[in-house]
Amino acid sequence: MANKDKISDWDSTPANNTDVGGVAIAGSSSVRLGNDAIQTVMAQTADLNASDTIASASTTDLGSKAAQYLQITGTTTITAFGTVKAGIIKIVEFAGTLTLTHNGTSLILPGAANMTTAAGDIAFMVSEGSGNWRCVSYQPAASPQRTLRGTMQSLLSGSQVDFAIPSWAKWVDINFHNASSSASGSLIVQIGGSGGIETSGYSGSFNVGGTPSLLTSSFVLIGTSSAASIASGSLRLSSLDVDTWAAVWQSGFSSAAGVNNGAGSKVISAGALTTVRFATTGTAFDNGVVNVLYGG
Structure with a gap:
């Protein structure tokens, strides 16, 4: 023994x-x-009762250190914390930025999503045995920024732009400026979860030139318009539940007088929102920019 x-x-x-x-x-x-x-x-x-340090590794073996309070150094992505008997508690402080990879078994993280650490962040980890660890509490070193802006994307080519949305977001704005496509078509927004972008189940109506139409496969920001049309506007997504989102939008043309608007909702069949897509049905974009703003 x-x-x-x-x-x-x-x-x-x-x-x-x-x-x-x-x-x-x-x-x-x-x-x-x-x-x-x-x-x-x-x-x-x-x-x-002492403290110690341990270098980050794919498997950072917390059980190899006797101290309960450990500082994890380095920037290597962590996917596991090693094997130790159930009930062992470790308090870990991160010395810098690295990724904790959630997998639902060996590393169970809050929100069932990967986490990016920052210097001074502290996690309370509890062993569940058989190499499985659960983060029961995570304390950021600084107050988390709850309103974030994505990276603005050019609309000079391609027919769609996808933005990743974090699981904690409760609202998302999709803002576009001087968008145009190379052929006649519509400007639309679609959303999706872990199963990808969804192309059905959108309910509500949109208004084109005073004529309302029902939504089916997307939120329609601009109805079918010519290649010469240039439009700007914004769509707000608001969470009713983790998989249920309401939308309202307003957009207008700068190439000729005209306003489009609408409202609707969508239940994501694959769970929580992970992606929003801004797209044209008119072959490809040839002008403009788009970005997202989101918060919790």
């Missing part, structure tokens, strides 16, 4: 605890050995 070299090696069955750090505590031990064992227990407890 392996030596009990740290508290996480101790067994809940008393008879299995035959030594402390290799010092025997079973059988006809002498008083001296008993004293040595007690001193070793005190040393191991002191180790537990």
Whole structure:
């Protein structure tokens, strides 16, 4: 039987605890050995209460360190925290930026999504045994910024632009400026979850030149217009639930007088919102820019 070299090696069955750090505590031990064992227990407890560092790795073995408070250095993506018995608690501080990869088994993270750390962030990790760890609390070093802007995308080519949306977002704005396509068509927004962009199940209506039409396969920001048309506008998505989103939008032409608007909703069949798409049905974009703004 392996030596009990740290508290996480101790067994809940008393008879299995035959030594402390290799010092025997079973059988006809002498008083001296008993004293040595007690001193070793005190040393191991002191180790537990100390702090230590460990370098980030794909598997960052938290159980290899006796200290309960660990600082993780480096920037290597972490997918697992090693194998140790269930119930062991580790408090980890991150020295810099790295990615924690959620997989629902060996590394269970809040929101069931990957996390990017920052220097000074602290995570409370609990072992569930068999190499599985759960983050029961995550404390950012700084207050999280809850309104974020994406990277503006040019609309000089291609027929669609996709933006990734984090799981915590409760609203999303899609804003576009001077958008135009190379052939007649519509400007639309579609959304999706883990199963990809969805092309059905959009309900509501949009207005084109005073004539309302029902939504079916997308939110229609601009109805069918000529290649010479140039439009700007904004669509706001608001969360009713993790998979249910309401939308309202307004857009107008700068190439000729005209306003389009609409409102609707969509239930994502594949769960939480992960992606929004701005697209044209008119072959390809040839002018303009688009970006997203989102918050929680």
